[in-house]
């Protein structure tokens with residue numbers, strides 16, 4: 001019977017076979033030595049590919065002998081890429097490294113034995129001392145670490161076009177009820193209050209409304225069990241989400257992805273868009289200048305809170321070019337890699353010892369807030385931090401119905417997991 005390396009890892013196999021754990025390193029899967037690395041991500045669209053290109057350029061410079069294979073699959077938040085990746089992993093055809101997020105999202109891949117423990121790289125590169133403690137905790141499963149973070153993104157952001165708000169004599173909404181009052185006025189004047197995109201952007205909006213309505217503790221409690229989904233505060237927050245969504249173009253003209261949703265704000269046909277700070281990178285690719293062509297505030301009710309996520313790369317079990325994959329991970333975790341990537345990607349470095357002077361415009365503000373000890377940090381639902389894939393998929397399915405029927409009891413029951 002041929003036991004794949006993956007199934008061995010899944011079963012904690014080496015210990016079962018009576019082999020010492022260090023045999024993993026000695027028993028590395030065949031590396032064809034061809035000096036290639038195939039990296040799988042969803043950074044193919046405008047505002048994302050530029051970041052990847054900058055990281056790859058730095059990688060090439062430091063690893064001239066390794067050919068970079070870009071296996072990016074387009075589509076915001078990896079919705080399409082994840083399906084393609086799942087098939088590859090099931091078929092024992094892993095790339096050399098794939099994009100994931102810090103947090104519970106990776107738990108199912110770890111359980112399936114798809115990814116390797118890379119603590120030896122953390123030791124070698126001394127990453128534990130160079131990353132925020134909370135981030136290392138989010139990356140740790142049963143004492144092991146299975147991915148390397150390249151950045152920190154913020155999800156809870158409300159983007160707007162300053163000229164449009166000025167023309168309407170509005171200042172950015174600070175609470176969701178205030179947003180709803182503004183929305184009524186905007187509608188009367190023929191401006192769409194909020195642009196939106198595909199289903200994942202609605203989930204992203206949902207997490208921001210829950211955060212704004214329940215506060216950092218109440219929101220976090222939804223994932224730890226401390227906040228009752230069926231209780232009055234959570235149900236009221238869900239009702240608020242339905243009210244907010246009704247002020248968007250979800251029902252009739254939702255954009256195909258997050259970039260065209262932002263385009264409506266740029267064009268002035270929509271007042272606001274809720275999106276993570278990859279929006280900053282995209283808006284710059286459109287030639288816009290922060291605080292002139294676009295600006296941003298925390299989503300209503302979330303001032304002082306950083307709803308974080310972190311893109312992190314894995315070492316799949318059975319990676320065809322393992323040694324090159326290790327070099328890629330070292331690149332992702334390095335100061336030079338992060339300082340090449342993040343200014344282009346609209347994110348701040350995961351490393352604490354990066355060169356802050358490289359982060360200007362929106363990013364100067366972001367890095368100051370991320371590193372301010374007074375900032376409250378919570379984890380993103382939509383981007384993998386606080387829920388595993390099973391719970392997250394259950395929420396996706398329930399959300400599709402919820403946006404149609406507005407049944408908070410039913411949605412709360414499904415989301416409670």
Ligand code: GAL
Nearest residue numbers: 048075076077078278311383
């Ligand atoms: C997130 C990812 C970000 C950005 C975004 C939109 O899941 O972490 O880096 O790419 O999707 O595609």
